[in-house]
Amino acid sequence: MNSQNNAFKALPSVDKALQSDSLRTLVKSLGHEPVKEAIREKLNEVRSGIADADEQLIQAIRSEDYIDEFCKDVAERVKKSFSSSLVPVINLTGTVVHTNLGRARLPKEAIDAIETVATQATNLEFDLVTGKRGDRDAHIENSICQLTGAEAATVVNNNAAAVLLVLNTLAQGKEVIISRGELVEIGGAFRIPDVMKSAGCTLREIGTTNRTHLRDYESAISSNTGLLMKVHTSNYEIRGFTNSVSEEEISQLAQVKELAFVSDLGSGTLVDLTQFGLPHEPTVSETLEQGADIVTFSGDKLLGGPQAGIIVGKKELVAAIKKNPLKRALRVDKITMAALSEIISLYRDPHRLAQRIPLLADLARPLEEINEVAERLLPKFSKKLDGLAEVRIEDCKSQIGSGALPLDLLKSKAIVIQPIAGKGQNDAELQKIAADFRQLPVPIIGRIHDGKLIFDLRCLRDEDEVTSQLSMLRNYAVTD
Numbered sequence: 001m002n003s004q005n006n007a008f009k010a011l012p013s014v015d016k017a018l019q020s021d022s023l024r025t026l027v028k029s030l031g032h033e034p035v036k037e038a039i040r041e042k043l044n045e046v047r048s049g050i051a052d053a054d055e056q057l058i059q060a061i062r063s064e065d066y067i068d069e070f071c072k073d074v075a076e077r078v079k080k081s082f083s084s085s086l087v088p089v090i091n092l093t094g095t096v097v098h099t100n101l102g103r104a105r106l107p108k109e110a111i112d113a114i115e116t117v118a119t120q121a122t123n124l125e126f127d128l129v130t131g132k133r134g135d136r137d138a139h140i141e142n143s144i145c146q147l148t149g150a151e152a153a154t155v156v157n158n159n160a161a162a163v164l165l166v167l168n169t170l171a172q173g174k175e176v177i178i179s180r181g182e183l184v185e186i187g188g189a190f191r192i193p194d195v196m197k198s199a200g201c202t203l204r205e206i207g208t209t210n211r212t213h214l215r216d217y218e219s220a221i222s223s224n225t226g227l228l229m230k231v232h233t234s235n236y237e238i239r240g241f242t243n244s245v246s247e248e249e250i251s252q253l254a255q256v257k258e259l260a261f262v263s264d265l266g267s268g269t270l271v272d273l274t275q276f277g278l279p280h281e282p283t284v285s286e287t288l289e290q291g292a293d294i295v296t297f298s299g300d301k302l303l304g305g306p307q308a309g310i311i312v313g314k315k316e317l318v319a320a321i322k323k324n325p326l327k328r329a330l331r332v333d334k335i336t337m338a339a340l341s342e343i344i345s346l347y348r349d350p351h352r353l354a355q356r357i358p359l360l361a362d363l364a365r366p367l368e369e370i371n372e373v374a375e376r377l378l379p380k381f382s383k384k385l386d387g388l389a390e391v392r393i394e395d396c397k398s399q400i401g402s403g404a405l406p407l408d409l410l411k412s413k414a415i416v417i418q419p420i421a422g423k424g425q426n427d428a429e430l431q432k433i434a435a436d437f438r439q440l441p442v443p444i445i446g447r448i449h450d451g452k453l454i455f456d457l458r459c460l461r462d463e464d465e466v467t468s469q470l471s472m473l474r475n476y477a478v479t480d
Contacts, residue, residue, distance in 0.1 A: 003058055004051070006062075007050045007057075007058045007061045008050055010066070011046060012067050012070060014040060017067075017071055017074065018035065018039065020071040023039075023071050026079075030078060030082055034078055034081065035074070038077045039074050041077070042070065042073060042074050042077070046070075087443070089101060089442065089443040089444070089445050090443065090445065090465060092456055092457065093446060093447050094396060094397070094399060094412065094454070094458065095398070095399050095401035096362050096363055096398060096400055096410075097300075097301055097359065097401035103300045103401075104359045105358040105359065106305070106343075107304075107342070107358055109345070109346065109356070110305065110306070110338075110343055111339075112342075117335065117337075118334075118335060122338075124334045136332075136334075136337060137153065137154050137155060137322070139337055140340060140341045141153045143344045144312060146348070147284075147285070147344065147347055148270065148284045148285045148312050150284075150312035150313055150318075151318070152314070152315040152318035152319065153311065153312040153313075154310075154311050154318055154321060154327070155299070155309070155331075155332050155337070156309045156327070156331060157330055157331070157332055158298065158309045159268070159296055159297060159298040159310075161330040162264075162296040162310065162311050163199075163264050163296050164330075165199075165311070165321055165327060166296060166321060167196055167200075167227075168201075168324060168326055169320050169321045169324045169326075170226060170294075170320070171199070171226025171227045172226075173200060173201075174201060174202065175201070175203075175220075175222070175224050175226055176201045176202070176203060176204060177204045177217055177220045177227075177228050177229065178203070178204070178205060178206070178229045179207045179230070179244065180205045180206065180208055181207065181208070181211075181212060181233070183231075192264075206219075211243040211244075213243060213245065214249050214250075217253055221257055225257070225259060227261065228253070228254050228260070229261075230245075230250060230262070230292075231263075231264045232263070232264065246290070247263060247287060247292055248291055250291070251292065251293075254291075260294065262292065263287050263292040263295050263296075264295075265282060265284065265296065265297040266298065267297065267301040267302045268295075268299075268301065268303060269281050269282075269283050269284070270285070270303065271283065271347065271353065276354055276360060276364035277364060278364070278400075278410075292313065293313050293317055294312070294313035294317055294318070295313055296309060296310065297310055299340055302400075303343065304343060304359030305339060305340050305343035306335075306336050306339040306340055306343070308332055308340050309330075343357070362458055363400065363410065367412065370458055371413045373413070373460060374413040374414070374415060374457055375393070376463060377415055377457070377466065377467065378391065381415055381470070384471075385417060387420075389419045389420060390419075391416070391418075392416055392418075393414070393415065393416070394413070394414050394416045394454075395411070395413065395414075396412050396456050397409035397412060398410040398411075398458045410458065413458075414454045414456045414457060415457065416452050416453070416455075417430075417452065418452045430451065430453055431448070433453055434446065437453075437473070440472055440473070441472070442469065444466060444469070
């Protein structure tokens with residue numbers, strides 16, 4: 001009992017801890033209250049340990065340097081509480097546009113634009129000519145229309161919001177006719193039927209999963225039809241005995257019936273991707289030329305920009321969409337507007353897109369270049385994992401990701417880590433190695449498949465950021 005009483009007496013007071021060098025400096029940078037609160041939390045934990053007769057803790061408190069250790073621990077707690085949980089990671093998963101890893105990386109031009117508007121007041125909704133309130137879409141609408149051939153355009157915070165806003169504006173309280181095979185589900189169990197319901201529309205599905213005909217649209221149209229809709233199935237594909245109705249045919253029918261025709265491209269692209277050696281994906285301009293009155297698409301998938309949903313099409317329809325009260329709730333801020341504006345500007349110089357937009361640079365990256373990266377990294381990984389795992393270069397396939405071109409894979413190269421038989425060859429050890437890479441200062445994220453940890457190198461641009469961290473991994477050396 002005496003040892004416990006002495007331990008209690010040896011604990012520093014809050015004021016004494018605050019006067020220590022490490023915490024005094026922290027108070028100046030982060031404030032008095034968070035440091036004081038962390039000291040109190042630490043004291044409460046230590047007092048509980050003493051009360052439970054934790055002999056190891058009691059002995060530690062008797063040491064001369066305990067107060068220093070106490071204050072260092074408090075300092076680490078405070079710093080951790082102020083550190084952001086949103087951190088950069090190295091994407092070696094093989095999915096280029098990875099939703100869980102933030103999708104597209106932005107080019108320098110977009111980042112510079114973000115910094116400019118973030119640090120000062122801007123004319124986001126102010127007309128410098130008239131001195132009156134302006135339209136924030138004015139900063140980007142003309143450029144989008146020039147690139148797509150649309151009469152008008154507006155921007156919201158993502159493509160799901162774009163679809164929701166269009167449906168709510170043009171078909172609230174009415175039926176929306178769509179092929180059963182296009183009732184897609186995107187990430188997070190977010191489904192087109194649910195979007196329609198939220199928009200106040202009634203889903204009228206036609207055809208079958210694999211075959212829909214023009215006559216199905218014709219027979220479904222009634223006095224309660226609000227619009228015809230086509231959804232580009234960018235996240236899956238049905239092959240075999242199939243039939244779908246083209247945009248041109250739906251457009252002609254819509255015109256005869258005096259209905260609007262809306263096409264949701266999902267990922268969306270402004271240029272023909274075949275010029276980068278990629279499969280063809282319907283462009284926004286092609287879809288408009290084929291007769292769509294409104295087209296919606298993402299800003300952060302195949303476009304390579306920030307998260308946004310873009311709506312383009314006929315002037316009178318876009319004007320109605322802009323007047324919808326929901327538009328204010330779904331609008332983008334100045335940060336997104338600045339970044340997206342720069343991305344759109346880069347598309348006006350189509351010959352340098354693959355050099356200036358990181359997404360397109362990664363998608364079009366030559367296999368030979370990726371292999372050179374693999375050859376340079378192999379000996380460094382092998383040395384670190386010597387004795388525990390076999391490390392080798394393997395052919396692999398990258399995917400575009402986020403629902404874009406799901407069946408089209410890109411040839412790539414990977415560093416593959418596989419435990420050696422008899423020395424930790426089990427899933428638990430492999431999971432542990434993968435976890436160690438995730439715990440690095442800049443986490444390295446790969447994928448586990450067939451008993452191997454795979455690091456697809458397609459998206460790796462800074463090799464030093466990987467190699468400089470290998471020494472920080474736990475000591476994997478295995479001795480016989």
